[in-house]
Amino acid sequence: MRVLLVEDEDRLAAFVIGGLRAEGHAVDHASTLAEAHRYLDGGQYDVVLLDLLLPDGHGRALLRGLRARDTEVPVIVLSALGTTDDKVGLLDEGADDYLVKPFEFAELVARIRAATRHGQRSSRLLCVGDLALDTKTRIATRGNLSAELPSREFALLEYLMRHPGQVLTRQQILDAVWGFGFESASNVVDVYVGYLRRKLDRPGEPSVIETIRGAGYRVRP
Numbered sequence: 001m002r003v004l005l006v007e008d009e010d011r012l013a014a015f016v017i018g019g020l021r022a023e024g025h026a027v028d029h030a031s032t033l034a035e036a037h038r039y040l041d042g043g044q045y046d047v048v049l050l051d052l053l054l055p056d057g058h059g060r061a062l063l064r065g066l067r068a069r070d071t072e073v074p075v076i077v078l079s080a081l082g083t084t085d086d087k088v089g090l091l092d093e094g095a096d097d098y099l100v101k102p103f104e105f106a107e108l109v110a111r112i113r114a115a116t117r118h119g120q121r122s123s124r125l126l127c128v129g130d131l132a133l134d135t136k137t138r139i140a141t142r143g144n145l146s147a148e149l150p151s152r153e154f155a156l157l158e159y160l161m162r163h164p165g166q167v168l169t170r171q172q173i174l175d176a177v178w179g180f181g182f183e184s185a186s187n188v189v190d191v192y193v194g195y196l197r198r199k200l201d202r203p204g205e206p207s208v209i210e211t212i213r214g215a216g217y218r219v220r221p
């Protein structure tokens with residue numbers, strides 16, 4: 001795993017870095033918010049361990065910045081501040097967990113495991129039958145076919161895949177993907193289903209999106 005540790009206390013940082021590297025993880029260490037931003041701009045991490053009181057500001061600013069940019073990287077707050085208000089506030093702002101100092105290394109490892117497992121479960125990858133959709137990269141994969149989808153095609157496929165097996169009417173799809181105000185007489189849904197089929201169907205095999213005559217569309221579970 002790639003870990004970013006944001007911590008200005010040298011002894012604690014050395015303890016965490018030593019332990020995580022011994023377990024085979026790659027750890028980058030930032031001791032200020034500015035350094036943390038540089039690391040985050042330069043790469044992707046599986047988890048961020050975030051101290052709150054840093055020389056150039058509060059860790060909460062970094063957390064807000066990450067969540068405002070829709071970054072889903074799990075963040076575990078490490079802090080000596082242990083009041084309930086702090087904890088609830090930070091979880092509300094998008095922290096995944098909160099660990100009060102001093103902590104046992106084994107507990108940190110357990111929290112990292114839980115937070116990263118949760119990250120995977122919050123479905124970056126949607127799978128239905130032989131179809132997979134990465135909700136972050138917008139790449140749809142079916143067998144040996146793969147396509148990066150433009151936003152509307154992505155939204156349509158994601159909507160269908162989040163309701164596997166369910167027949168969705170054109171009106172439901174229009175409302176969910178195009179927003180209200182589209183006339184149900186519009187054939188825009190059929191056109192976009194066509195785009196997806198061209199990218200993800202193989203000749204002679206059932207289509208990625210099934211047409212239910214007189215009702216709508218569905219993806220088969």
Ligand code: CA
Pocket residue numbers: 007008009051052053054
């Ligand atoms: Ca500190």
